[in-house]
Amino acid sequence: MLRRAVAVELEVTKELNKLLYSVEAMYLNIVREVVEYAIANNVTNPTQLHRLFYSKYRQEYPSLNSQLVIQAIRQSSEITKSFIERKRRGLVGKPYPEVRSASIRFVETTWNYEQFTSSIAPVRITISLPGGRREVWIKPHKRFWLYWWRVLNGEAELAGTLIVKRRVNKWYAVFIFEVKPREAKPQSVVSFDINENTVAISRINLASTVGMVADWNRQYVTPELYMIRTDFGRLAKRYERIRDAIIDRLKPHFALPSGNYVNIADTREFRKRVKHLRERGRKIGRVRHVANELTKTPAIIVTEELGDNPQESMINGIGKDELRHRIKQTPFKSIEKVVEDKALERGSRVLHVSAYRNSRVCPIHFTRLEGTDDWHILKCPLGHLVDRDYASVTNMFWKLTPEAWAKGVWWNLKSEEMNWKAREGDSNPIIPHPIVQYLHATLKEFKASFEQSPAVLARGNPMNPARGANEGWARKPPTPS
Ligand SMILES: [Zn+2]
Numbered sequence: 001m002l003r004r005a006v007a008v009e010l011e012v013t014k015e016l017n018k019l020l021y022s023v024e025a026m027y028l029n030i031v032r033e034v035v036e037y038a039i040a041n042n043v044t045n046p047t048q049l050h051r052l053f054y055s056k057y058r059q060e061y062p063s064l065n066s067q068l069v070i071q072a073i074r075q076s077s078e079i080t081k082s083f084i085e086r087k088r089r090g091l092v093g094k095p096y097p098e099v100r101s102a103s104i105r106f107v108e109t110t111w112n113y114e115q116f117t118s119s120i121a122p123v124r125i126t127i128s129l130p131g132g133r134r135e136v137w138i139k140p141h142k143r144f145w146l147y148w149w150r151v152l153n154g155e156a157e158l159a160g161t162l163i164v165k166r167r168v169n170k171w172y173a174v175f176i177f178e179v180k181p182r183e184a185k186p187q188s189v190v191s192f193d194i195n196e197n198t199v200a201i202s203r204i205n206l207a208s209t210v211g212m213v214a215d216w217n218r219q220y221v222t223p224e225l226y227m228i229r230t231d232f233g234r235l236a237k238r239y240e241r242i243r244d245a246i247i248d249r250l251k252p253h254f255a256l257p258s259g260n261y262v263n264i265a266d267t268r269e270f271r272k273r274v275k276h277l278r279e280r281g282r283k284i285g286r287v288r289h290v291a292n293e294l295t296k297t298p299a300i301i302v303t304e305e306l307g308d309n310p311q312e313s314m315i316n317g318i319g320k321d322e323l324r325h326r327i328k329q330t331p332f333k334s335i336e337k338v339v340e341d342k343a344l345e346r347g348s349r350v351l352h353v354s355a356y357r358n359s360r361v362c363p364i365h366f367t368r369l370e371g372t373d374d375w376h377i378l379k380c381p382l383g384h385l386v387d388r389d390y391a392s393v394t395n396m397f398w399k400l401t402p403e404a405w406a407k408g409v410w411w412n413l414k415s416e417e418m419n420w421k422a423r424e425g426d427s428n429p430i431i432p433h434p435i436v437q438y439l440h441a442t443l444k445e446f447k448a449s450f451e452q453s454p455a456v457l458a459r460g461n462p463m464n465p466a467r468g469a470n471e472g473w474a475r476k477p478p479t480p481s
Contacts, residue, residue: 002179002345003159006144010164010171011137019129020164020171026061027072028102034076035083039096044084046077063130071105101166103174108160117151117158125162125173138173147177155180184298184347189439191302191396192294192339193358193389194332196233199290200389201226202397203299204442206435223397223446225390228293230286236329237322239279246273287331291338298347300431301339302396304355306332351431353399362386363394364450366407394443400431401440 012020034053038044043052050073057069083097112126124137140148150156159176166172186206193200203224247264250273254262264270294301310332340350362369362380369378369386378386398404 002181002341004147004156004177004179005163005174006147006177007165007172007174008141008144009139010173011139012171016134016136017171019131019134020166023064023068023104023129024102024166026064027068027104028099030057030061030069030072031076031079031102032099034073035079035099036096038076038080039083044077044080046074049073049077065110065128067107067110067128068104071107072102075102075105104164106162106164111162113158113160113162120152122148127162127164136173144175147175147179150179151177155182179345181344182298182347186300186348186435187297188299189302189397189400189435190294190299191393192290193304193392193396194330194335195389196327196330197231198227198229198389199335200393201228201294202390202393204397204439206438223394223442225393227389228290230290232283232286232330233326235279235282236326239277240322240325242277243274246270283331284334287335287338290335291342294339295342295346295348299349300435301343301348301350302353302400303336303339303350304358304396305352306336306355351400353396358395358399359388359392361391361395363391363398364447397439397443401436401443403440403443 030053034049037052038049043049050070053073054069057064057072058066061069079097079099083092086092106127110128116122116125122138123140124135126133126135128134147156151158156177156179159178161176163174163176164171165174188203188205190201190203192202201224205224247270250264250267250269251261253269254264254267256262311328311330342348343350359378360369361367362382363386364384365380365382367381369380369391372379372385376388378388378391380386
């Protein structure tokens with residue numbers, strides 16, 4: 001099951017606004033106090049916290065629905081757990097989490113869930129507030145109706161818990177939809193590779209009926225190759241400059257009598273200014289764009305197996321601080337996660353292949369590629385040039401075919417167990433055998449057609465005096481193997 005949260009603004013009168021503010025204040029107070037206790041005493045178990053605090057807050061806030069007290073305590077346990085986990089991983093420096101806002105949770109019995117879900121076009125909710133149940137109109141928008149349509153179609157379900165949340169001075173109801181993963185026939189096989197400023201994509205469209213492979217006509221089929229500009233590296237560089245400028249501007253205000261400076265990055269003023277930059281928001285927008293592009297039609301999506309910390313393995317061997325920083329800022333993992341999520345929702349499937357030698361082997365001759373002056377262009381010993389990205393995404397395709405096993409150049413035989421038999425025929429649960437055959441036929445055709453137009457693999461001149469300028473292209477440095 002996939003979860004999708006949809007926030008819908010509430011139509012709020014002055015009086016209701018006051019009421020919601022008072023509930024929020026009580027709720028937030030409970031969360032803050034319980035979290036503080038939980039961390040100081042290392043108690044994270046929700047049942048234990050409930051036993052300790054429930055009656056105390058029932059007495060303290062008699063007007064608050066008992067279910068809200070229960071939810072506030074449960075939420076405190078979750079916040080504490082995630083804080084302790086982040087602290088363990090060294091991601092937070094503070095001794096306590098700052099609980100700045102609360103998402104007020106209304107469980108099934110504290111709002112008109114039944115009535116709401118039985119409606120064809122719901123436009124209001126009824127929630128339990130101090131003084132009794134209140135009817136509130138919502139302002140549904142396109143996205144909400146889109147999910148609602150799925151509920152009516154049986155493709156999604158509305159979760160029982162409703163979240164009420166404030167953003168600045170507007171109130172929102174957050175509906176949680178549980179969407180059933182879609183089953184669809186793949187229309188293409190897509191491989192992608194994430195670089196610092198681009199995502200390279202290769203796509204092979206499948207014939208309308210894969211069964212036709214038997215009399216597959218020897219039509220000229222070339223895997224499509226294109227790039228999506230993401231500019232994560234450039235974005236990181238730009239924000240780095242802006243941050244430095246902010247630090248310089250604030251410095252005079254934080255000089256100590258000794259002549260030293262306080263660490264500006266730790267100050268409230270700095271955080272306040274940085275917040276307005278919306279660096280994260282921009283990045284997320286680009287990540288989603290990539291995921292949308294990859295999953296727009298049902299496909300089998302192939303990508304490299306990333307380690308736990310892909311950035312670390314890439315910056316090994318790169319001396320330049322600035323470049324290291326930019327690679328660190330490339331959201332490899334988050335692109336992968338969003339793609340996987342979207343794929344499930346839209347009926348695509350994601351398959352991981354080993355990263356071994358993907359951009360080190362000629363996808364035509366299966367020979368080891370050599371470097372050129374241009375970091376991005378490689379040279380096949382048989383005398384032609386290969387674009388590194390093209391090699392990488394094409395070799396990912398090869399890895400799905402029997403060729404990969406027969407040639408063996410894509411596998412690290414020492415560390416990987418070769419077991420083609422187990423993956424043959426219908427036993428591969430992700431790629432049906434006819435698709436593997438089709439893919440193989442396409443690649444073989446592509447390989448044969450290469451002799452007619454060898455330029456297709458490289459779009460650049462290795463003589464480019466590019467070294468410095470080339471940096472923007474940076475991707476994984478060659479790993480010694
Ligand atoms: Zn070659």
